[in-house]
Amino acid sequence: MDFTPQQAILTLGDAFYDRVAAADFPETRLRFRNQRWAEAVGLGELSDDDWITHFGLFQPLGGSLQTPLALRYHGHQFRVYNPEIGDGRGFLFAQLRDAQGRLLDLGTKGSGQTPWSRFGDGRLTLKGGVREVLATEMLEALGVDTSKSFSLIETGEELHRGDEPSPTRSAVLVRLSHGHIRIGAFQRLAYFKDAESMRALVDYVLRNLHGEEPGPDAPAQLLRNVAARTATLAGQYMAAGFVHGVLNSDNINVTGESFDYGPWRFTPTWDPGFTAAYFDHAGLYAFGRQPEAIHWDVMQLAVSLRLISEEEPLIEALESFGDLYRVAVARAILWRFGVCPRDDQSNARFLQTLDAIMRETQMPVDRLLFDSFGGIVPGIYSEAFDDVRDQLAGFTPRKDRSHPYWRRTNPCSMLIDEVEAIWAPIAESDDWSVFEAKVAQIREMGNALA
Numbered sequence: 001m002d003f004t005p006q007q008a009i010l011t012l013g014d015a016f017y018d019r020v021a022a023a024d025f026p027e028t029r030l031r032f033r034n035q036r037w038a039e040a041v042g043l044g045e046l047s048d049d050d051w052i053t054h055f056g057l058f059q060p061l062g063g064s065l066q067t068p069l070a071l072r073y074h075g076h077q078f079r080v081y082n083p084e085i086g087d088g089r090g091f092l093f094a095q096l097r098d099a100q101g102r103l104l105d106l107g108t109k110g111s112g113q114t115p116w117s118r119f120g121d122g123r124l125t126l127k128g129g130v131r132e133v134l135a136t137e138m139l140e141a142l143g144v145d146t147s148k149s150f151s152l153i154e155t156g157e158e159l160h161r162g163d164e165p166s167p168t169r170s171a172v173l174v175r176l177s178h179g180h181i182r183i184g185a186f187q188r189l190a191y192f193k194d195a196e197s198m199r200a201l202v203d204y205v206l207r208n209l210h211g212e213e214p215g216p217d218a219p220a221q222l223l224r225n226v227a228a229r230t231a232t233l234a235g236q237y238m239a240a241g242f243v244h245g246v247l248n249s250d251n252i253n254v255t256g257e258s259f260d261y262g263p264w265r266f267t268p269t270w271d272p273g274f275t276a277a278y279f280d281h282a283g284l285y286a287f288g289r290q291p292e293a294i295h296w297d298v299m300q301l302a303v304s305l306r307l308i309s310e311e312e313p314l315i316e317a318l319e320s321f322g323d324l325y326r327v328a329v330a331r332a333i334l335w336r337f338g339v340c341p342r343d344d345q346s347n348a349r350f351l352q353t354l355d356a357i358m359r360e361t362q363m364p365v366d367r368l369l370f371d372s373f374g375g376i377v378p379g380i381y382s383e384a385f386d387d388v389r390d391q392l393a394g395f396t397p398r399k400d401r402s403h404p405y406w407r408r409t410n411p412c413s414m415l416i417d418e419v420e421a422i423w424a425p426i427a428e429s430d431d432w433s434v435f436e437a438k439v440a441q442i443r444e445m446g447n448a449l450a
Helices: 008-012 035-040 048-055 126-141 183-191 195-209 218-240 287-305 311-319 321-336 344-361 365-371 383-392 416-429 433-449
Strands: 017-019 029-033 069-071 075-077 080-082 092-097 103-109 148-159 168-177
Touching: 008 092, 008 195, 029 048, 029 126, 035 148, 048 148, 069 092, 075 183, 103 126, 126 148, 126 168, 126 416, 126 433, 183 195, 183 287, 195 218, 195 287, 218 287, 218 311, 218 321, 287 311, 287 321, 311 321, 321 344, 344 383, 416 433
Parallel strands: none
Antiparallel strands: 017 069, 029 148, 075 080, 092 103, 103 168, 148 168
16 A cells, blocks of 8 residues: 555644654664564555664654654553653654554654653663564464554663663664553643643544544543443453553553553463562552453543543443453453354353363463364363363354464463563574564464464
């Protein structure tokens, strides 16, 4: 397709962002280029030199934003409100449309300091960039609505961090996302009691990100959409066995698209208490608490929208989250088993049975889903899985096991030990072959599941 640049964000006006400049990096070495998505948005024919010019030196893409924009927002961080945040090491670089006409953003991570950097250096470690590529590739393959890692360029600076050996290498990441508007953007407007800007942001999101014209009760319309989309995301997280780690309200996109990956992990077993972030001492964002955490964040959106809406329709929209989540998680898990969902009651009964046996046996999540894809639990599984086996047999397979991926001995997983094993040769000898091979394996799995 042809590149279709946009500047929709500018219709909101300067009260929503700060115009900034990218850091002047001493080096720009291309490490990852998402050619698949570049072609999907009309940028596939860029040479590597032109790619670096735009995504390492940040020369504007013709017809899109001429100046990077650091977006303004607030947010609850581990349930504590923080009015001092915003895009502190990233900015919105460009907007464009894909072949389906969706408005997409190209945003950065590690592109330098902004007015919201506080005491940070505005940089990203190369390891952090590699981890984000691995997270987004894995989640996309597992059917999660996620931002896409579009570009990773090493930038030649030595960074000092407390959570990894220092000095460490630096990078700048560009992510392709269906908008970068967070719940925290609405919280900021509520904090300043800026009703006019709140109405403008509601209309912007409905028109440009939800594809709808604002109705007579636009705030409730927005909240219903966000509740539905984030409930779906919560279900997808659970089916993927994924733990985001930092589900603060400034990390929840109003499109329901997952993004911004820091201390993420995949759980080895169905352990509701499994956490990703070493600093999450209370397990607030543990694997099994993620739906609750996301619902809580959506509640903060509802609280913010009270500035321009009556309470009753907002409460009604908010209360839809639980039922929407229960439907979404069952359907997402059945998708991973390679079967078509039935009625909601049958889907929910299967999930309840599966949840109980997975907790009891602590069977590795990826192993069971790999072995049972297509709707048949192999006979090697003990009689403890009989109820799962019997119920699963009542679902119609949506895809068989003919793809070469299913002839592998082991499933494609992404547990923390493998992440470290992928990083080690890069750190020790600048060997990217293990990383590149893993991305290829992930995409093979995605093709087999899709």
